Amino acid sequence: MKERKDILRFTTAGSVDDGKSTLIGRLLYDSHQIPQDQIELVQQISQRKGLDTLDLSLFTDGLKDERAQGITIDVAYRYFATEKRKFIIADTPGHLQYTRNMVTGASTANAAIILIDARKGVLEQTRRHSFIASLLQIQHLIVCVNKMDLVNYNQDHFDQIVASFLDFSAKLDIVDVQFIPISALMGDHVVHRSENMPWYQGATLLHTLEHVSVANEVNQIDFRFPVQHPIRIDHGSVQDYRAYAGKVESGIVRVGDEIQVLPGKHVSKVKAIKGMNGDLEEAFAPQSISLELTDELDVSRGDVLVKPNNQPLELRQFSAMLCWMSTESYVPGRKYILRHTTKEVKTLIKSILYVYDVQTLKRDESSLVLNANDLARVELHVAAPIFVDSYRKNKATGSFILIDEQSNETVAAGMIS
Amino acid sequence: MNYRLNYLEELEAEAVFVLRETYAQFQHPCILFSGGKDSIVLTHLAAKAFAPGPIPFDLLHIDTGHNFPETLAFRDELTSRLKVNLRVGKVADSISRRTAQEERGPNANRNRAQSITLLECMESFVFDAAIGGGRRDEEKARAKERFFSHRDAFGQWDPKNQGPELWHLLNGRKHEGEHFRVFPISNWTELDVWEYILKEGIALPSLYFAHDRTCVIRKNSILAQSPFLVPHETDEIQDLKVRFRTIGDMTISGAMESNALTVEEIILELKEMNQSERGNRADDYRSESSMEDRKKEGYF
Numbered sequence: 228m229k230e231r232k233d234i235l236r237f238t239t240a241g242s243v244d245d246g247k248s249t250l251i252g253r254l255l256y257d258s259h260q261i262p263q264d265q266i267e268l269v270q271q272i273s274q275r276k277g278l279d280t281l282d283l284s285l286f287t288d289g290l291k292d293e294r295a296q297g298i299t300i301d302v303a304y305r306y307f308a309t310e311k312r313k314f315i316i317a318d319t320p321g322h323l324q325y326t327r328n329m330v331t332g333a334s335t336a337n338a339a340i341i342l343i344d345a346r347k348g349v350l351e352q353t354r355r356h357s358f359i360a361s362l363l364q365i366q367h368l369i370v371c372v373n374k375m376d377l378v379n380y381n382q383d384h385f386d387q388i389v390a391s392f393l394d395f396s397a398k399l400d401i402v403d404v405q406f407i408p409i410s411a412l413m414g415d416h417v418v419h420r421s422e423n424m425p426w427y428q429g430a431t432l433l434h435t436l437e438h439v440s441v442a443n444e445v446n447q448i449d450f451r452f453p454v455q456h457p458i459r460i461d462h463g464s465v466q467d468y469r470a471y472a473g474k475v476e477s478g479i480v481r482v483g484d485e486i487q488v489l490p491g492k493h494v495s496k497v498k499a500i501k502g503m504n505g506d507l508e509e510a511f512a513p514q515s516i517s518l519e520l521t522d523e524l525d526v527s528r529g530d531v532l533v534k535p536n537n538q539p540l541e542l543r544q545f546s547a548m549l550c551w552m553s554t555e556s557y558v559p560g561r562k563y564i565l566r567h568t569t570k571e572v573k574t575l576i577k578s579i580l581y582v583y584d585v586q587t588l589k590r591d592e593s594s595l596v597l598n599a600n601d602l603a604r605v606e607l608h609v610a611a612p613i614f615v616d617s618y619r620k621n622k623a624t625g626s627f628i629l630i631d632e633q634s635n636e637t638v639a640a641g642m643i644s
Numbered sequence: 645m646n647y648r649l650n651y652l653e654e655l656e657a658e659a660v661f662v663l664r665e666t667y668a669q670f671q672h673p674c675i676l677f678s679g680g681k682d683s684i685v686l687t688h689l690a691a692k693a694f695a696p697g698p699i700p701f702d703l704l705h706i707d708t709g710h711n712f713p714e715t716l717a718f719r720d721e722l723t724s725r726l727k728v729n730l731r732v733g734k735v736a737d738s739i740s741r742r743t744a745q746e747e748r749g750p751n752a753n754r755n756r757a758q759s760i761t762l763l764e765c766m767e768s769f770v771f772d773a774a775i776g777g778g779r780r781d782e783e784k785a786r787a788k789e790r791f792f793s794h795r796d797a798f799g800q801w802d803p804k805n806q807g808p809e810l811w812h813l814l815n816g817r818k819h820e821g822e823h824f825r826v827f828p829i830s831n832w833t834e835l836d837v838w839e840y841i842l843k844e845g846i847a848l849p850s851l852y853f854a855h856d857r858t859c860v861i862r863k864n865s866i867l868a869q870s871p872f873l874v875p876h877e878t879d880e881i882q883d884l885k886v887r888f889r890t891i892g893d894m895t896i897s898g899a900m901e902s903n904a905l906t907v908e909e910i911i912l913e914l915k916e917m918n919q920s921e922r923g924n925r926a927d928d929y930r931s932e933s934s935m936e937d938r939k940k941e942g943y944f
Contacts, residue, residue: 234651301806303787304780306833313651315831327808334810447647455664460697468696474661479647503656503692511647515660515693528668552808566813569668628813635817640810 238317238332240356241342250411252283257418260307311437326600330550333363337441345378349391361399368404376410382426450478452532453568470517476623481509487535495522529570539614553638557597567627573610580604618642660693662828669816673773677703679715680891682777702729708754710872710894718849733765763799775826781833797821842907851888854902866899
């Protein structure tokens with residue numbers, strides 16, 4: 228087997244003004260990830276715009292409308308790889324009205340880059356981005372203090388920003404924060420070490436990304452296997468084969484393990500595990516497998532297989548943090564479809580406990596409406612029980628989306644705490 | 645035991661998850677099969693996702709009529725080996741029905757007409773999801789694609805109004821007459837696809853490997869000489885040793901000079917080479933945003 232090159236998914240929050248697109252462009256360009264023909268295309272456009280250097284932000288600004296507006300309006304995914312890791316970047320816009328995009332990008336991320344303009348220091352949007360990262364339980368924050376070239380690479384300046392960031396982040400739920408002084412435009416400490424800041428002894432951004440630990444992020448304790456669909460084959464060379472297709476969301480399962488099917492009290496044993504390359508003795512997250520049981524049970528999509536001695540919570544009503552995604556506001560009394568793992572149930576928002584003011588991060592307990600980009604704590608009722616863990620313990624079984632039955636639109640994202 | 649997947653295993657698990665969600669959430673999905681490596685990998689993943697059963701999807705080939713003979717032979721061998729149902733939609737039929745028009749001009753091709761034939765097939769075969777081998781790294785307009793990408797009743801894509809996709813909760817709900825495009829290998833790069841082909845020992849059409857061929861040099865592109873190609877005054881004809889990096893319609897698939905005879909050699913070549921995958925596709929370079937414009941109309 229070759230070395231275990233793994234995947235790091237990270238999100239970048241910040242606005243065009245912070246130089247976010249330039250930073251990603253720099254990261255890709257300096258690590259030689261951009262093909263020559265694209266470099267030439269960007270050279271041409273840069274010249275047309277009257278610039279004498281490459282406009283690195285052009286490597287990432289994707290859609291036509293955005294290029295015209297000069298802002299990023301949706302989550303865009305970028306890819307690069309080094310010898311150590313494959314990276315998936317969820318590039319999200321930083322403007323106030325795009326909280327929902329940040330939440331989307333953060334939902335699959337192991338790490339988040341927070342960009343601060345060295346001239347401006349910690350701003351309201353820095354607080355908002357960090358708050359969302361902590362809400363979505365991103366384990367690692369990498370705070371890049373950008374445009375150090377414009378403050379003469381001054382250490383005091385950097386130290387002050389670090390101090391003021393730590394001052395407010397102490398209240399957030401973040402495991403690991405690192406600070407890096409950079410200049411995306413000039414390339415300092417992005418891929419290459421900088422001569423301009425001898426006072427900084429830490430790692431470059433790329434080195435940090437290559438070494439962030441993601442090993443402890445998958446919950447390996449609580450076995451949860453939501454069934455995607457049953458597989459039944461009974462013809463030709465395959466006689467009477469019954470199995471359940473799904474992805475191990477957490478924990479480990481072995482042949483012979485006792486299994487309980489939820490909802491219900493039925494218990495059985497694992498007869499066989501089929502992986503992507505044949506039979507397995509054990510399986511773990513995030514493998515896609517099929518499970519065969521020793522007994523014939525009535526198991527369908529939306530059911531979850533667990534171990535009898537390690538069960539999730541069975542809930543009919545609960546409170547959750549919601550991010551309202553839709554431009555259509557919440558309609559009180561309207562029923563929505565709640566999608567949790569592979570299960571769908573009808574749901575009703577019983578009450579809005581409070582809505583965060585995303586600018587001040589203060590709680591507004593009087594609000595009765597939910598508009599796009601609102602973050603709120605709500606009380607939900609579901610028509611049939613769902614089997615959940617807290618989001619903090621298990622992202623896959625602690626998260627859900629709300630779907631509007633009439634428009635079929637995903638209107639909200641939720642986390643159970 | 646190390647309970648960690650490496651990057652190829654993780655990408656495979658994710659793609660299989662998406663394929664199974666497609667099976668569970670739609671009535672009648674198909675795999676868009678072009679004979680290119682991405683759709684071959686997709687078909688391979690589908691075979692694994694539903695093993696030991698058969699692939700529960702039809703393969704749909706949108707045939708521009710400008711095929712490499714090797715692609716058709718490969719397609720027919722693969723479909724009979726995997727025992728999958730092959731559906732073919734011919735662009736020529738759309739043209740004779742006059743729902744599509746043959747392009748005119750020196751660079752005429754059937755690329756845009758393909759979108760029309762595809763939508764006609766979705767309707768006539770009553771497919772409600774078309775699974776494609778599109779990857780987000782291919783082109784800027786694709787970087788924002790979802791795994792489940794909604795198409796309205798006219799098959800159009802609205803990049804500014806895409807549903808959000810969080811965690812891996814995929815929402816395939818739709819109204820009558822609408823459909824979805826599904827992209828299970830969204831997160832793969834070209835190199836990932838090749839590394840996976842190597843790891844799995846997946847067979848490919850011989851066109852992907854270096855071979856001798858009479859080529860037409862047109863501007864920066866090397867095209868296969870064929871009866872379908874309208875000659876230009878400035879064309880140069882040369883015998884070259886080439887391989888194809890993407891395979892589609894013969895009139896627009898660009899070749900590159902190469903000596904790579906094996907998948908390992910192709911991977912080495914890719915790592916050393918500095919040219920993007922679609923860089924020599926005659927269709928993408930018409931304007932800075934031509935892929936985005938075609939996608940809005942219902943292109944793959």
